[in-house]
Amino acid sequence: MxxxxxxxxxxxxxxxxxxxxxxxxxxxxxxxxxxxxxxxxxxxxxxxxxxxxxxxxxxxxxxxxxxxxxxxxxxxxxxxxxxxxxxxxxxxxxxxxxxxxxxxxxxxxxxxxxxxxxxxxxxxxxxxxxxxxxxxxxxxxxxxxxxxxxxxxxxxxxxxxxxxxxxxxxxxxxxxxxxxxxxVVVGEEVPPSGEGVSLADARVIVSGGRGVGGEEGFGLLEELAGLLGAAVGCSRVVTSEGWRPHRDQVGQTGTRVAPDLYIACGISGAIQHMVGCKSAKKILAINTDPDAPIMAKADYSVVGDLHAVVPAIVEELRRVRAGEGRCPW
Amino acid sequence: MALRVLVAVKRVPAVGGKIVVTDDGREVDTRFLGFTMSPHEECALEEAVRLVQTHGGESTVLTLGPPESEEQLRYALSLGIDRAVLLETSGQEAGPRATAAEIAAAIGALEAANGPFGLLLFGNEAPDTGDFQVGIRVAEALGRPCVTGVKHLEVGDDHLVAWRDHGAAQELYRVGLPAVIAVKEGLNLPRYPSLPGRLKAKSKPLDRHPVSPAGDALRTVGLRLPPAEARRTVPLGTGAEAATRVVEVLDELGVLAR
Missing domain, CATH: 3.40.50.620 (HUPs)
Structure with missing residues (x-):
C-alpha cells in the first residue's frame, strides 16, 4: 500500500x-x-x-x-x-x-x-x-x-x-x-499583526534590488506601491545591507510570492531571487543593464535607471487618474 | 552559564544568474564560480558569536566536505568563531543520511574530549541539495530535541525559546538544553568579517579529520536544468519615456483598478 x-x-x-x-x-x-x-x-x-x-x-x-x-x-x-x-x-x-x-x-x-x-x-x-x-x-x-x-x-x-x-x-x-x-510541541501561536499588504497576499509587488542604492531609495518604490495598492519587496542584497527588514525579502531564503504582477526594480535576477518570484503571473523588469539575467526572464522590460523610470511611472499614473476625472474618495 | 555552541555549515557554489551543469551531467560547473555557504548558516554563525559574547563559553564551526572547505571555516573564524573542525572527504558528494551520521559521530568525539555542547546550530536546509533533514537526523542520533525553521531565539540557563513562522503566524517552542536548532535567514543580520577578524582567523585552531561517508540507497544519477519557463519578453522602451507604455500595460493587466 x-x-x-x-x-x-x-x-x-x-x-x-x-x-x-x-x-x-x-x-x-x-x-x-x-x-x-x-x-x-x-x-x-x-x-x-x-x-x-x-x-x-x-x-x-x-x-x-x-x-x-x-x-x-x-x-x-x-x-x-x-x-x-x-x-x-x-x-x-x-x-x-x-x-x-x-x-x-x-x-x-x-x-x-x-x-x-x-x-x-x-x-x-x-x-x-x-x-x-x-x-x-x-x-x-x-x-x-x-x-x-x-x-x-x-x-x-x-x-x-x-x-x-x-x-x-x-x-x-x-x-x-x-x-x-x-x-518539541508548539507552545503558543502568535497570530499575524495584520499591518499593511503582506507579500504573500499582494496582487502587485514592487520590489527593489541593489540598483535602488540605499534605504532612502525605497521611498520611490513605496510611492509607486501606494498608488497600486501593492506590497514592497526586495532582493537578498537589500536585507543583507540592512536597507529593508528580512520579512520583505523575496527569494529562496525569503518569501515565495505569486502576485498578478511583480515589478522588479534594479534586481539582477539571480536564481535564488527568481525561485521566489517565478510564480508571478507577469514580471516587469526595470534595469539599467539590458543583459541582466532578469531582463530575459521577465514578461516586460524597461532599460533605464529606476530613479528616473519609477518617478515617471508615478507621474504618468497620477496624470491618467486625474484625467479620468474621478475622485478617488 | 557558559555555553558551548557548535555550528554546522556546508561549502556550496555561489551560483548567480544561471546554473551550468558539467558536460557529464554529474555536477554544477564551478569553473567560473566562487564558493560560499547558505544565508541560513551565516545567521547561525552570527547567533553563535553573539551567544558566546553574552553567556561566555566557546563556539565551534564544523563542516563535512572537500579540503577546500577550509575557506568557509576560515570565513567563520574571521567572524569571531573560536575553532574549526573539517571532516575532510575526497570530494565526493555525501548524502544527508551519511552526512548526519558523520557529524553526529564527530560531535560525540568532540564532546568526549572537550565537554558537551549546549547548542548545535544548523541551517534549515542546504541551498543546493535542499534535503531538509541533516539537523533532525543529528538530533535524533544524539537524543536531543530539535526545532527547525527558527527565526528568533532566546537562550536561557537550561532551556531555550524558539520562534518560527507558520504561514503568516508565528509558533513558539520551548525546549530544554542541550538542543539542536535549524535556523533560517532573518534570525539576525550577520556581520561582515573585519580586517582584524580576518587576520586572527589565520591562526585559530582548525582540526582536520579524514572521513569516508557511506554510500546510500538514494543515489544521484545526474543533474539537468528544468524545462525552460516560456516567458517572452516584451521591451517597453528606454528610460522615463517608457512610462506611458508601462502604465498602458498596467491597465491591460487590470492592476490599476482600485
Missing part, C-alpha cells in the same frame, strides 16, 4: 497537501496498491472528509493541542509496523519535510525530499528539486520498502474534487506518543 500524510490547517487541506494526496493516488494506481491517507492533529477528521482521495482514512493525535513533529512521525511509524507499505509520501512543505525527516531518522531510512516525479521499479527512479527548483536531480532509490518521499508544490494537480472520491470511513489511530515525542 501507499501511505500519504495529508497536510491541513485546522481541518482544511493545504494546496500542497491536496497535491501530495493526488500524487500518491497516481502512484498507488500505477502500482495497483491501495492508498491510505493519514491526517494528524486537531481537525484531522474534517480534513480527511474534505480530502480528494484515499481507500482507507486514518485520523490520529486529534487531542494533541498543537503540532508535534516527532509525535506525528511516531504515528506514521506505527502504521509502518503493520507491514506491506511500499512508500510513505508527504508534501514537501516545512511540516511535511520535517515529519518525514523524523520518520527517516527513526527508521534509519533514506528520505528523498521535494520530488517532482517518481517512477516505481527496481530501483525506483525519481526527479527532485535542487536549488529550490532551479535545477533537477535525477536519482535512484534502491533498497527495501518503505521508500520515504516528499512531493514538491506544483509537481501534480490535486486529485479529484472533494466528494467525488468514494468516502471511506475515518479510522481513529491509537496514540503512542511518548515523553521524547512531546519535547
Amino acid at each position: 501507499i501511505l500519504c500524510l495529508l497536510e491541513h490547517e485546522a481541518g482544511v487541506p493545504t494546496q500542497v497537501g491536496a497535491e501530495a494526496v493526488g500524487f500518491a493516488g497516481t502512484l498507488a494506481a500505477r502500482l495497483g496498491e491501495p492508498l491510505e491517507v493519514v491526517a494528524l492533529g486537531p481537525g484531522a477528521e474534517a480534513a480527511l472528509v474534505r480530502a480528494p482521495a484515499g481507500d482507507v482514512l486514518h485520523a490520529g493525535l486529534v487531542d494533541l493541542a498543537g503540532y508535534a513533529p516527532r509525535a506525528w512521525a511516531h504515528a506514521l511509524a506505527d502504521l509502518l509496523d503493520r507491514g506491506g507499505v511500499s512508500a510513505v509520501l508527504a508534501p514537501g512543505s516545512e511540516r511535511g519535510n520535517e515529519v518525514m525527516a523524523y520518520l527517516a531518522a527513526r527508521r534509519d531510512l533514506p528520505l528523498a525530499t521535494n520530488c517532482v516525479s517518481v517512477t516505481p521499479g527496481d530501483p525506483w527512479a525519481l526527479t527532485r528539486n535542487r536549488w529550490a527548483g532551479s535545477l533537477f536531480e535525477d536519482a535512484e532509490l534502491g533498497g527495501d520498502a518503505p521508500r520515504l518521499l516528499t512531493v514538491t508544490l506544483g509537481a501534480t494537480r490535486p486529485g479529484p474534487e472533494p466528494g467525488t472520491a468514494p468516502a471511506g470511513e475515518v479510522r481513529r489511530l491509537p496514540t503512542h506518543a511518548d515523553t521524547d515525542d512531546l519535547r
Whole structure:
C-alpha cells in the first residue's frame, strides 16, 4: 500500500497537501496498491472528509493541542509496523519535510525530499528539486520498502474534487506518543499583526534590488506601491545591507510570492531571487543593464535607471487618474 | 552559564544568474564560480558569536566536505568563531543520511574530549541539495530535541525559546538544553568579517579529520536544468519615456483598478 500524510490547517487541506494526496493516488494506481491517507492533529477528521482521495482514512493525535513533529512521525511509524507499505509520501512543505525527516531518522531510512516525479521499479527512479527548483536531480532509490518521499508544490494537480472520491470511513489511530515525542510541541501561536499588504497576499509587488542604492531609495518604490495598492519587496542584497527588514525579502531564503504582477526594480535576477518570484503571473523588469539575467526572464522590460523610470511611472499614473476625472474618495 | 555552541555549515557554489551543469551531467560547473555557504548558516554563525559574547563559553564551526572547505571555516573564524573542525572527504558528494551520521559521530568525539555542547546550530536546509533533514537526523542520533525553521531565539540557563513562522503566524517552542536548532535567514543580520577578524582567523585552531561517508540507497544519477519557463519578453522602451507604455500595460493587466 501507499501511505500519504495529508497536510491541513485546522481541518482544511493545504494546496500542497491536496497535491501530495493526488500524487500518491497516481502512484498507488500505477502500482495497483491501495492508498491510505493519514491526517494528524486537531481537525484531522474534517480534513480527511474534505480530502480528494484515499481507500482507507486514518485520523490520529486529534487531542494533541498543537503540532508535534516527532509525535506525528511516531504515528506514521506505527502504521509502518503493520507491514506491506511500499512508500510513505508527504508534501514537501516545512511540516511535511520535517515529519518525514523524523520518520527517516527513526527508521534509519533514506528520505528523498521535494520530488517532482517518481517512477516505481527496481530501483525506483525519481526527479527532485535542487536549488529550490532551479535545477533537477535525477536519482535512484534502491533498497527495501518503505521508500520515504516528499512531493514538491506544483509537481501534480490535486486529485479529484472533494466528494467525488468514494468516502471511506475515518479510522481513529491509537496514540503512542511518548515523553521524547512531546519535547518539541508548539507552545503558543502568535497570530499575524495584520499591518499593511503582506507579500504573500499582494496582487502587485514592487520590489527593489541593489540598483535602488540605499534605504532612502525605497521611498520611490513605496510611492509607486501606494498608488497600486501593492506590497514592497526586495532582493537578498537589500536585507543583507540592512536597507529593508528580512520579512520583505523575496527569494529562496525569503518569501515565495505569486502576485498578478511583480515589478522588479534594479534586481539582477539571480536564481535564488527568481525561485521566489517565478510564480508571478507577469514580471516587469526595470534595469539599467539590458543583459541582466532578469531582463530575459521577465514578461516586460524597461532599460533605464529606476530613479528616473519609477518617478515617471508615478507621474504618468497620477496624470491618467486625474484625467479620468474621478475622485478617488 | 557558559555555553558551548557548535555550528554546522556546508561549502556550496555561489551560483548567480544561471546554473551550468558539467558536460557529464554529474555536477554544477564551478569553473567560473566562487564558493560560499547558505544565508541560513551565516545567521547561525552570527547567533553563535553573539551567544558566546553574552553567556561566555566557546563556539565551534564544523563542516563535512572537500579540503577546500577550509575557506568557509576560515570565513567563520574571521567572524569571531573560536575553532574549526573539517571532516575532510575526497570530494565526493555525501548524502544527508551519511552526512548526519558523520557529524553526529564527530560531535560525540568532540564532546568526549572537550565537554558537551549546549547548542548545535544548523541551517534549515542546504541551498543546493535542499534535503531538509541533516539537523533532525543529528538530533535524533544524539537524543536531543530539535526545532527547525527558527527565526528568533532566546537562550536561557537550561532551556531555550524558539520562534518560527507558520504561514503568516508565528509558533513558539520551548525546549530544554542541550538542543539542536535549524535556523533560517532573518534570525539576525550577520556581520561582515573585519580586517582584524580576518587576520586572527589565520591562526585559530582548525582540526582536520579524514572521513569516508557511506554510500546510500538514494543515489544521484545526474543533474539537468528544468524545462525552460516560456516567458517572452516584451521591451517597453528606454528610460522615463517608457512610462506611458508601462502604465498602458498596467491597465491591460487590470492592476490599476482600485
